[in-house]
Amino acid sequence: MQNNSPPLRVSIIGFGAVGQGVATLLQDLPHVEVVAVADSRGVALTPNLGTLLSRKRAGRPIANSDLTALEVIRTIEHDIVVEVTPTNIENGEPGLTHMREAIKNRRSIVTSNKGPLVVAFHELVQLARENDVALRYEATVGGAMPIINLVRETLAGNRILDIMGVLNGTCNYILTRMAEEALDYDQVLSEAQDMGIAEADPTYDVMGIDTASKVVILANSFFDKNVTYADVAVTGIDRITPDALRLAHQRGFAIKLIGEVQELTVSPKMIPIGHPLNVGGTLNAASILTDHAGEITVAGKGAGSIETASAIVSDILSIQKERC
């Protein structure tokens, strides 16, 4: 069936960890043709992905044209823009402009970039509907852990009453290590930075901003809300002590940074040790409360280049199936 249809033409806008992961996976995918790859320094047209990945890893420029990313989106004929530039939740840029332009040029969007969806969720959804293109963003929440499409498609027969979850792997790693080794927050944070689990500036993760962005996306997607980051009450994990973790454990609880979608809150919470949301290390987990199916809990890798890319590829394949 697929062999008769023309290949799906894709651009990759953003060539950091996730963009490279997507390129790696698309190399092996038949009937998907990457027409352009853009990083912050330039654009490669009709690239050989293997060569491009080697160049990028060696720190060499990838550009072979004078086009900008925006010009690729506007002028190169293709079907899907994979928007994987860095997240900016203040104004959503540059991703927001990329997405608006892509939709106006009738290209579907697959993204892991939370910024544009946190800033302008309903505008983008509306714009995509008007232009009859897909806007898919499974990778924005929980990385490889399925949640958006799980709720939208698999749980379609249910009303979703609430979603809560452990939605940031960095925070979960820090809290897990603090609890297991009775170490101070600062010490574990340094360790996480050494291991590349936490950023040099960890504010975005540890202060709950990343989790709040995911709460915003889920709230707008499934709860008929029109909210942005400012609507979420956020408390981070930076004041948590090893003693607090020990005292909680003695009473049968773990402490996790929990995002609650209906409540629009992000804060450290005690959860019973046997609760399905009590996942360790960098794992993410989400618990979806439905009217008919009861409570469904999913867990999986919330970050990582290939893991996040797998969610993006799954969205690309969904669009391909819809087209057939």
Next chain:
Amino acid sequence: MRISMDLELQDIPGQLIHVLAPISELSGNIMSIVHHHDKKTFRNTVPVYVIFDIEEQKLEELKEKLEERGITIVRIGKMRLRARTHILLIGHIIHTDLRETVDHIDGTGFAEVQDLSLSMPAIDGPSSAVVTIMATGIGELKRAISMLRDVAEKKDLLMIEPIEERSTIGGVAYAEQ
């Protein structure tokens, strides 16, 4: 207040209504009733166990009404503090007057601090405490938690609550006893 009562009824038809009617007339809310037809006492009466919520000041009147109707009251149990939760506090707990925080809860009449464990790693550093609160019901427990939340905010303490119980699976945040 939640009351449990062990009663004995005459073994003749239509007796159970004499238990239910007075509770209902006094605006009591029956939670559970077990009628042991098969466990007759040596007095040839039938034991009935009933659990209900009722205002405390109406209890004496209820006892009179039941006795007027020929029902034997074998035992009355008051289940006062039924709901329980643990709350974590982090910050300068001692310096901000722990006593006052506890008094705040105890002063409500419907909730009390049952247990408190404190850890102070350094004089100037933040302490961590876990507070066990019991209350007469889940609604009262939530009110006590909300009061504690206000105190924590005023005193700049980080308060960590259990996740809310949402279904029969998982959550045990507010344990009923």
